[in-house]
Amino acid sequence: MAEKLSFSIIGDITLELRQLLNEFEQIRHVEIDVIHMAWENAWAQLLTYALQGKGPDISHVGSTWVSSLVTMNSVREFSQREVDTLGGAQVFTAPAWQSATLQGDPRVWAIPWSSFTFLVHYRRDHLETAKIDAQEAFDTPEAILETIRKLRESGFHSPIVLPSGKPYLDRVHLASSWVWGAGGNFLNEDGRQVLLTSADTRQGLRSFFELYRLMSPDDFGLSYEETLDRFRKGEISVVLADCGFPAVLAQESPELVAITGVHPLPGVPFVSGDNLVIWQATRQYPAREHLALELVSFLVSRSAQSRFCQSMEQFPVRHDALDGLRCENEQLVPVLRETFETGRAHKSVQLWTRFEQQLGQAFDEITANVISENNLPVDSILEIHLSQLQHRFSLLIG
DSSP: OOEEEEEEEESSSOOOHHHHHHHHHHHTTEEEEEEEHHHHHHHHHHHHHEHHHHOSEEEEEEGGHHHHHHHOOOOOOHHHHHHHHTTOGGGGGGGHHTTTTTTEEEEEOEEEEEEEEEEEEEHHHHHHHHHHOOTTTSSSSSHHHHHHHHHHTTSSEEEESOOOSSSOOHHHHHHHHHHHHTTTSSSSSTTSBBTTHHHHHHHHHHHHHHHHHHHHEEEEEHHHHHHHHHHHHHOOOOOEEETTTTHHHHHHOOOHHHTTTEEOOOSOOOOEEEEEEEEEEGGGGHHHHOOOOOOOHHTTSSHHHHHTTTTTTBBBHHHHHHHHHOOTTTTHHHHHHHHHHOOOOOOOTHHHHHHHHHHHHHHHHHHHHHHHHHTTTTHHHHHHHHHHOOOOHHHHOO
16 A cells, blocks of 8 residues: 655646656655645645644745744754755755755755746836836836836836735735845844844835835736736836746737846845745654655755746756756846845744734835825835834844
């Protein structure tokens, strides 16, 4: 009778990943029970597993969630020998590996699986009309503000459209690039000091939220998917979209590919991704634990990374797989390589998941205020919201 493994996966399973799992099942004579989760409720389900001490053997988790799971003593540590079997930390890109450990703790709690980022997507023809040099248009937070102003002055009604007026989970991640580019941060290196009201952090956030003041009022209240749809229709000059969007464009609107440029986020590009963890409870079953380790090793091997990442829906965490990345949009590959190799991830510190959630709620409220209270300076709006959150979290972390 074949051994069984349970593996929880967030989001849709790609054809390439399904094929890889099928191959592993045949090679190791194991049956993999895939548990599907939606991103909207995945954290709540993982939290239930952690609190109850039972659930899948392996889970796909957001990289920023690992620190919270470790704090609850719910995931298994990977030994140095096991890490060496994977090729060692050096085979992984720096932003990806950063999420495998906790700040100040060398122990490895998760294995990076895929990388993720956002990119600036822009209409080349719109920039040419406005006589804007695309090579320098998005390098810094100041440059992108000037680019949007020039597009408006050139008559483009919707120079940039961002999700607004509704909850948007990734707003914190986008804003991070602006904050880091200004020399700021949300927390200090060890996660024991909140830096929301520091001058550099405020400067970065001011530059980010000022983008909303350059939007047309007709574009307020759109969801993320609605902004992408507007870009597909040619109604928007610039949009901040995830790194898989070019592949979607190539399939749905191939005529747009030739006139769509991509650029890393201004400042210091935000890089995140997904990790694989093995739950503590699996250690009670040595045979399953061994198979779980083998499956993790198989999924992060160069061969597997190269295969499932060619769908352009998931992107490699290994240097060697990233070097072999290919896609129809030749401009995209060097931009992705640069971003994933040199970008930055959030520090893996305790309470980050809780902090990120509350920061996201505050950013939703700031966005709504920036749009509705356009007579107030962005700085004043930031002061009201950030000082409250600064005080609340300073008390929480002591």
